[in-house]
Amino acid sequence: MSDAQVSKTCEANTSWRFDSSPRHMEDSSIPKQELDAVECINTGRSIKHYLENLNLSKNDLEKCDFILDIGSGIEQRFARDCKEMGIKATVVSIDPGILFPEKNDLRYLTSKDEITRRRTARNKPEKETVSAIAQHLPFKENSFDMVLALYSVPLYISQESDVSLSFTEILRVLKNDGQARIYPITKESKEIDDFIQQHKDITFDKVDNGVNPDSYLLIITKTKPLAPTS
């Protein structure tokens, strides 16, 4: 698929190309209050972890044209691994972490190799990487075949209203036959249960992926267009 086709299908409100996506807080259109609330413990799990935790196979990814990785981590490791494995889908990574100063990001890293890898990834991001938050996804509705969130949202969202906002955004950008996979969700998350109750026309499956008995993997399948909001 050509770049022009990609932009057409997945046109963003703000540019979704990293080159023109802001890299510093002061240039970002994310409201300051919301950026201040972002927690940024930055990991870079490999595709192996994504497949295991999200109960996915390489074949599932190969069926997609567009995949969104929410809270990708600054290394955009999943997108890079997909490329390395020859998966043809366009993987768009979003993470607000890139907006924070490098020293914030590097402070948790201990090995030289990790630091070098993180620096390289910050300086040479994959081109489909956007500094954004899940509560405001800068993409058109019906853009993605699959939306993934691994150890990002809702884990790092503290406000209940922001959890429901980010789930609403996920449903909006999913294609009508698309699927979202989100892990982990703690079993007693009332706000998620409320959200599920309010969306009877969407299929929600709570799956035990065998990783943690207190959490589940949520698989959301959007089989119908969203009902218009009043």
Ligand SMILES: C[S@@+](CC[C@H](N)C(=O)[O-])C[C@H]1O[C@@H](n2cnc3c(N)ncnc32)[C@H](O)[C@@H]1O
């Ligand atoms: C623990 S890391 C997980 C990274 C990667 N998914 C992985 O599994 O290794 C959590 C990521 O979520 C991002 N994050 C925190 N709040 C977010 C939000 N509201 N929207 C999108 N990403 C967010 C952080 O910047 C951080 O990179």
